[in-house]
Structure formats: structure tokens, C-alpha cells
Amino acid sequence: MEAVVIDAGSKLLKAGFAIPxxxxxxxxxxxxxxxxxxxxLPDSPSQQANTVDPVVRGFIKDWDAMEDLLHHVLYDxxxxxxxxxxxxxxxxxxxxxxxxxxxxxxxxxETFNVSGFYASEQAVLSLYAVGRISGCTVDIGHGKxxxxxxxxxxxQHVASKRIEIGGADLTKLFAQELAKSNPLIKLDISEVEKxxxxxxxxxxxxxxxxxxxxxxxxxxxxxxxxxxISIKRERYTVGEALFQPSILGxxxxxxxxxxxxxxxxxxxxxxxxxxxxxxxxxxxxxxxxFEERFxxxxxxxxxxxxxxxxxxxxxxxxNLSMYSAWVGGAxxxxxxxPQNQHITKADYDESGPxxxxxxxx
Numbered sequence: 001m002e003a004v005v006i007d008a009g010s011k012l013l014k015a016g017f018a019i020p021x022x023x024x025x026x027x028x029x030x031x032x033x034x035x036x037x038x039x040x041l042p043d044s045p046s047q048q049a050n051t052v053d054p055v056v057r058g059f060i061k062d063w064d065a066m067e068d069l070l071h072h073v074l075y076d077x078x079x080x081x082x083x084x085x086x087x088x089x090x091x092x093x094x095x096x097x098x099x100x101x102x103x104x105x106x107x108x109x110e111t112f113n114v115s116g117f118y119a120s121e122q123a124v125l126s127l128y129a130v131g132r133i134s135g136c137t138v139d140i141g142h143g144k145x146x147x148x149x150x151x152x153x154x155x156q157h158v159a160s161k162r163i164e165i166g167g168a169d170l171t172k173l174f175a176q177e178l179a180k181s182n183p184l185i186k187l188d189i190s191e192v193e194k195x196x197x198x199x200x201x202x203x204x205x206x207x208x209x210x211x212x213x214x215x216x217x218x219x220x221x222x223x224x225x226x227x228x229i230s231i232k233r234e235r236y237t238v239g240e241a242l243f244q245p246s247i248l249g250x251x252x253x254x255x256x257x258x259x260x261x262x263x264x265x266x267x268x269x270x271x272x273x274x275x276x277x278x279x280x281x282x283x284x285x286x287x288x289x290f291e292e293r294f295x296x297x298x299x300x301x302x303x304x305x306x307x308x309x310x311x312x313x314x315x316x317x318x319n320l321s322m323y324s325a326w327v328g329g330a331x332x333x334x335x336x337x338p339q340n341q342h343i344t345k346a347d348y349d350e351s352g353p354x355x356x357x358x359x360x361x
Contacts, residue, residue: 003337004078005329007091007122008066010055011142011167011283015073017332018089023317026077030055031321032065045103049232057143057164067111072161072198074112087116087342091125091325094139094146094155095162101360102353105135109348118333118342121155125328126281130310131318134270135277138259139325140242140284142167145255145260149274154361159265160213161258165248167284170238171196173248177234185229195221199231202239202289205296209244214235239287243297256297261308271305278307281324 002017008030016025031051054065074080088108092101101119108114123146124138133153139146145163149156151249175192187195199219209301212233219231232280232336241247243254263274280291291309298307312320320327336342343359 001023001087001196002072003087003089003116003333004080005089005091005326005333006070007125007323007326007329008060008072009067009141010053010056010058012283013055013069014079014323016326016330017078019332019335020327020330021315021317022330023319024323026073027323028077030069032069045101055143057166058141058146058162060104060282062101063107067107070112075130078280083113083309085115086346087333087337088112088114089329089336089342090117090119091122091329092119093122093141093144094148094160095157100355101356105318105343105348105356106353108162110281114241114345115317116342116344117338117348117356118331118336118338119356120329121145121148121282123150123155123160124153125326125332126279126324127277128328128331129324130279130312132277132279132310133326134273135261135279135310136263136274137279137281138285139257140282141237142283147259149266151266151270151274156266159262161262161265161282163252163258165245167282169248170241170284170325173241174238177237178229178230178231181232181234182229185223185227186347187223191223192329192356195229195231196238199235200238200287201235202243202287202293204289204301206240209236209240239293240292242284242290243293254297256294256301256307260301260303264303275303275305275307277310279310279324282319283322285321286319 005018006015009029012027013030014024014027028166031053034050034052052062052065054062054069060066105117108117126137127135127150136149136153143166145166148160171193174196202210216233221229221231223229245252343355347355
């Protein structure tokens with residue numbers, strides 16, 4: 001039986017058997033509904049009160065919910081059988097706390113009785129997916145942005161940066177902007193997210209964005225209840241916030257400037273290798289115009305070596321940026337498990353959860 005690869009993000013969980021040139025067979029919401037014992041939803045006026053988030057800003061926070069989610073994925077979704085469990089490779093977010101890693105390996109060996117386990121960082125796996133072992137990943141997730149230089153398959157943690165904003169924060173910004181121009185319409189946050197996915201885009205550059213503030217074509221969108229909402233410059237504000245974080249109320253440099261500054265802290269002999277092998281990951285990077293804006297900003301930056309993006313190989317599945325860490329995990333699983341580089345049940349029984357720091361790094 002093939003190893004299972006799991007990448008559990010704040011919004012979506014990607015899982016499937018390790019087949020590297022295919023998309024994961026399961027892409028499901030990480031957020032879970034809380035059900036009554038009779039399988040009905042609790043009577044609550046707030047939809048949010050009926051849900052639980054096992055993963056918050058990239059890290060597992062609710063372990064009971066995570067156990068339920070993994071049980072559904074492994075046994076219901078992927079067809080594992082009790083007492084005949086297989087091996088799992090997990091994609092770790094950047095700077096995952098040691099205690100979280102230990103609790104995860106403990107859960108998998110003691111509750112799920114896995115026969116083998118390995119974990120690798122998302123940044124490394126995303127580079128593997130495009131055929132690189134060195135480079136820099138810019139991963140815009142639902143709850144955070146990770147910028148990570150990787151040299152010879154090892155994340156340079158001292159130079160890496162985690163920014164506590166992500167797609168969820170852009171959705172809230174979009175909701176605020178829509179409320180200003182459509183004050184009579186009340187939108188559920190899930191509806192706002194759908195509108196963001198459909199309409200949000202990036203202006204060509206800062207000057208083009210300023211022009212949209214003056215004049216911008218209006219889009220009319222009919223909501224499921226028949227109300228009509230107008231969408232104008234708000235659609236550009238969402239993308240612009242990644243390059244002008246002051247829009248979100250943050251005192252920070254834009255995304256490309258952050259990347260260049262991070263790479264400048266690494267040994268100069270690696271600057272070219274890192275910047276010229278930049279990989280964009282996460283659902284947000286598929287926003288209309290984002291890649292073009294990123295490249296435009298890169299061409300304007302003051303660095304003598306400018307960031308350039310690595311394109312995914314043609315044989316890889318479409319929309320690779322949305323699940324590149326999973327694809328990289330499928331590639332790595334084909335190496336670590338056959339070559340016995342993983343944590344076995346015997347390793348775990350001998351050393352306990354701390355074995356994860358010795359065998360997975």
C-alpha cells in the first residue's frame with residue numbers, strides 16, 4: 001500500500017496516496033461542523049458557533065477535532081482498515097513548535113497505529129514539486145504568509161519569516177470594503193470569500209492601483225437571495241494589500257521587498273540561487289494578476305539580483321501552487337519509506353515522541 005501524504009492547512013486539507021504527478025485525491029475543508037448526537041446541527045443563531053477549526057494560522061490547535069478529521073480522511077476517505085494501517089508523510093508548516101510535532105507523532109502512532117511516519121517542511125516540499133532542492137518559497141496560506149529560503153533541502157530557519165496575515169485577513173478586508181459601498185446589504189463571511197475568489201485581482205503596479213481609486217469599472221453581482229451588489233475598486237484593494245500592507249493597518253514592507261530583505265540575511269554566495277528559484281505557493285497566489293504584479297515589483301526592486309519565478313513542469317497537475325507541498329510530499333514519500341529513513345513503530349516505542357526531532361528535520 002502506498003504511503004499517505006497529508007498537508008493540513010487552515011482552510012483546506014489535502015490528502016491522498018503518494019502519486020507524485022497527480023493532484024491529491026482529497027481536498028476538503030479543514031473546518032468541521034459540530035453535530036448533535038442525532039446528526040443534526042445545533043440550534044445556534046451563528047453559523048460560526050456551529051463550527052470548529054482544528055488548524056489555526058497553520059498550526060494544529062484543537063487536537064480532538066484533528067483526530068476526528070484524520071479518522072474521516074484515513075478510514076472513510078482513503079479506505080484504511082482498522083489494524084491494517086499504513087505509513088503517513090505529513091507536511092509541516094514553517095516554524096512548527098516542537099510540542100506540536102511531538103503531539104502529532106504521538107497521535108498517529110498511539111491512536112491511529114500507523115506503521116511508519118515522516119514529516120518534512122512545506123517549503124522544502126514545494127521546491128521538490130518543481131524539481132528544486134534550493135530556492136525560496138513565498139507561501140500565502142489562509143492564515144499566514146511564510147517566506148522560507150531553502151539550501152540543499154534544508155530550511156534556513158534563522159532567515160525565514162512568518163507573517164501573521166493570510167487569505168482570511170484579505171477576506172475580512174474585502175468584507176469591510178464591500179460594506180462601505182453596499183451599506184444596505186449584509187453578507188455572510190463565506191459569501192464574501194466566494195466573491196473574493198471570483199473578483200479579487202491585482203493592479204499592474206502602484207500607479208495603476210491609484211488610478212482604480214479614481215475610476216474603475218463596476219461589476220454587478222446577483223446574490224443567491226436576489227439582491228444585487230456592486231463591486232468596484234474593492235476588488236483591487238485585496239491584492240494591493242499584499243504589496244502595500246499599510247492597507248491592512250500593518251507597518252511592514254510589501255511582499256517582494258520582504259523577500260529580498262530576508263535573502264539578504266543569508267550568506268551572499270547563495271543570494272542568486274535563492275532569488276532566481278522563487279516559488280509561489282498557496283491558494284491566494286492564483287488571484288488574477290498576482291504573478292504579473294509580483295514579477296513587476298521584482299523588476300523594480302533595488303537588489304542587484306532580482307527574484308525570478310520557477311514555473312511548474314508541464315507534467316505536473318494544473319494549479320500546482322494550491323497543493324505544491326502535497327505533491328512534493330508524494331515525491332519524498334517515494335524515497336524515505338523504501339529507504340527506511342522514516343520513523344518506525346519500533347523507533348517510536350524505543351524513544352517516544354521526541355524521536356521526531358532526530359529523524360525528521
